[in-house]
Amino acid sequence: MKAGARQGDVEIMKIKQLPECLFGRHLRDAHGVRFRDDMAFSRCVGCRVAMVKVQGRWRPVGRSPLWQYLALAALLLLLAFGLQRWYAAAHPKHDIVVFVGDSITEGVAASDPLTTSRPGRYQVHAGNDVIVANEGVNGITLGSLAGLVSLKDYYQSGRRNVVVLGGGSNDFAQNAKAIPLFKTLQDYAMRLKDDGWIVGVGTVMARNGLPPEQERERLAFNRMIVHGPLKSQGIAVLDFDAEHRAGRVPLADGVHPTDAGYAGMSKLDVAFVDKALEKH
Numbered sequence: 001m002k003a004g005a006r007q008g009d010v011e012i013m014k015i016k017q018l019p020e021c022l023f024g025r026h027l028r029d030a031h032g033v034r035f036r037d038d039m040a041f042s043r044c045v046g047c048r049v050a051m052v053k054v055q056g057r058w059r060p061v062g063r064s065p066l067w068q069y070l071a072l073a074a075l076l077l078l079l080a081f082g083l084q085r086w087y088a089a090a091h092p093k094h095d096i097v098v099f100v101g102d103s104i105t106e107g108v109a110a111s112d113p114l115t116t117s118r119p120g121r122y123q124v125h126a127g128n129d130v131i132v133a134n135e136g137v138n139g140i141t142l143g144s145l146a147g148l149v150s151l152k153d154y155y156q157s158g159r160r161n162v163v164v165l166g167g168g169s170n171d172f173a174q175n176a177k178a179i180p181l182f183k184t185l186q187d188y189a190m191r192l193k194d195d196g197w198i199v200g201v202g203t204v205m206a207r208n209g210l211p212p213e214q215e216r217e218r219l220a221f222n223r224m225i226v227h228g229p230l231k232s233q234g235i236a237v238l239d240f241d242a243e244h245r246a247g248r249v250p251l252a253d254g255v256h257p258t259d260a261g262y263a264g265m266s267k268l269d270v271a272f273v274d275k276a277l278e279k280h
């Protein structure tokens, strides 16, 4: 056998043996045996610890070196850490609800958006068992939302992922038409649903200063949400406009609800999200 090939075999043996060494199971190097005073000595193939043959069995001389204990401890720590990380990733503890929309989601005009906006109210209602995120952006249109907010960073498998989607008020203030805007909403909602989200969408409430032709588009849009194909596609509908018409969502400034108005809207949020999370 050529020297080079033999050297390669030794390296492979050493790599195979080293993990055994960690557990104290050493292997004497058969090629390195020396005799002295009728006793056979060698070294471990893996870790090179000195070994001696006693009553027919090879044993390491003295105790295993300290590094073996340290390496073993480090290996066990790494294993425990890895298991813990794996378990946490596979079993996320808390369900999540993301509120996506414009200033009426953000909570403009609420006395304390952290607790009296709609996301704030749901957090107070659910407590710390549920993660609530407020992705409301003042002034944003539904068209922009659908293009910008993918929610991919929020989604985790192994828990319930719920989104409450509200938007359109700013679109109608910018001359949007009902049919293309509904298509945008439907595509966005279906995309989220396909990504694993439980989706609820809200109707658009009246706002002061909307010209009559835009008011007609808003009403047509709401009819498509309430009576159109969304529900049969597994999308929940939160009819905020009906609550507003019934006087349960008073406005502070002609566009944004008062605290009492947000409380009125929040009842629909709570009914939808609690059902999605199977809390009742």
Ligand SMILES: [Zn+2]
Residues within 6 Å of the ligand: 021, 025, 026, 027, 044, 045, 046, 047, 048, 049
């Ligand atoms: Zn060894």
